[in-house]
Amino acid sequence: MTDIEKPLNFIQKVIEEDLASGKTKQVQTRFPPEPNGYLHIGHAKSICLNFGLAKKYGGQCNLRFDDTNPEKEDIEYVESIKNDVKWLGFEWAGEVKFSSSYFDQLYDWAVYLIKEGKAYVCDLTQEETREYRGNLTEAGKKSPFRERSVEENIDLFARMRDGEFQDGARSLRVKIDMAHGNMQMRDPIIYRIKNMEHHQTGDKWHIYPSYDYAHGQGDAIEGVTHSVCTLEFAEHLPLYNWFIENLPVPAVPRQYEFSRLNVNYLVTSKRKLKQLVDENVVNGWDDPRMPTISGMRRRGYTAQSIRNFIESTGVTRVDGVVDMSQLEFSVREDLNENSPRAMCILRPLKVTLWNVPEENSTEYLVAPNHPQREELGTRTLIFDREIYIDKEDFQEEGNKKFKRLVIGKRVRLRNAYVIEADEAIKDSNGEIIEVKARIIEGTLGNNPEDGIKPKGVIHWVSAVQNVDCEVRLYDRLFNDIAPDAGGKDYMQSLNPDSLEVLTGCKGEVSLQAPSTDIPYQFEREGYYFLDEDSDYDQDLENQKLVFNRTIGLRDTWDK
């Protein structure tokens, strides 16, 4: 990167002050996803922030699954989340943590609160609880069960734990203030009855702690110094601190909130992404059109490009929407620097170079793998009398702006000769099926001797020896710049053309054994990454190669 120092964000400033004052000895953070879906670009921000903070200040970051609600969770998600965090390039401290590991301690602390007269078992139904809570402008009413005796509360709470009651029959609430301006403080529920198995604790529990009750205490148990979360939890801060102050916790963590990442044209809500998967709008969580980490990975986005993007957007408390172009810039920046080049014809049009002798027409040419990075080596290109160019690179009659092949005009074949087109051959429908052209002698590495330079450069592939492949082009999933803003129905703005599959594409022979760790730049086309649907086969006839277009090249050609 650069040696220009980046200004610190507000959380970094807090940490530097805490370190300077001695309040914090060693920074401890945590990334705390609930395993109820796949991670998406929004989580990448939290991951980069939490792990990045720990790394920057020589501390550690835990990966903690906030698994307090077995209803929505699944072991499939914990595995995918671990995989995604690792892929993004981060390493968590020690073993993976689970909020469920603290259920015993949390239970003991709940009993402690009861004994202190600060928690009570409430028999109000869910509807009654809502009525008693009041609303934004009216104070709530105290629950009639608020003054139960300590003994009765302890007994009832134990019986809740033992599975004696139906789901929702009772709850454990903390006694704070039913008239508090902050709704979170109106005797929040900290334990609810759910007679159901948990993916980590099996059938041990019939009651599960709420997020509010489990999160801060989990932080304290793990010695988290700076608990950073998104802005919607700012409302919970007083409650977070209430527990820390009223419980004999081993440490005092502090919560700081930042605004979540929003990118236009994207939807980032686990619930909504799940709907796209469940209704088969996309082909799974890792569909390359999804803004999930796994989808982006499959599409060809590099971990570095995602990290750079997150870094470029900053950390503040301002609600904003980042432009998609900023993400695209980070992806292109990294890929341009690191992708090997290759030529691939997406929509083949045969060109016969009639002045190349028919006998022994094959010629081997050498091309650099990267135009600016010699150290990346070279590759061999096969040149023949018959080649393919892209249909879009030929017009019978061009115009000043069309810098490609035109009848009677010249064009440079990338890394090869200059050619001039003579004739277009059409089928009975009038469609051009072949072009007759000729090479200009002596133009390999040189300009034509007659001084008539070609207008442009186009890519090509031998029609005799090439690699057949399928190419999948992706466009945005939604046509609306803010698909789900203001409660809009995002399913109404789905882009019907978000996937275009091209078969019979022709790649140069270096693509026979393609790279599986970084996209190629198909010159003049964009960046393309090998999809996992590909099938390798020693027998090339049976090999099936599929490439995903990660992103096109920047295009400043005003058509």
Added chain:
RNA sequence: UGGGACGUCGCCAAGUGGUAAGGCUCUGGGUUUUGAUCUCAGCAUUCGUAGGUUCGAACCCUACCGUCCCAGCCA
């Protein structure tokens, strides 16, 4: 109408009393065997609005306007 947070260029985002960084986008020029890359130049007399304090304000004060979050036994 209760409580909380936030408003600096089209989009991100520094700046927190001394006279508006940077990135993305966009526009124009140069180099180029990728209409890519690279490179040069341009792009806020102005910081939500209106007053006030001050020699001096985006930064301090007051009022107003706008946006977002909170009424799950979700996280």
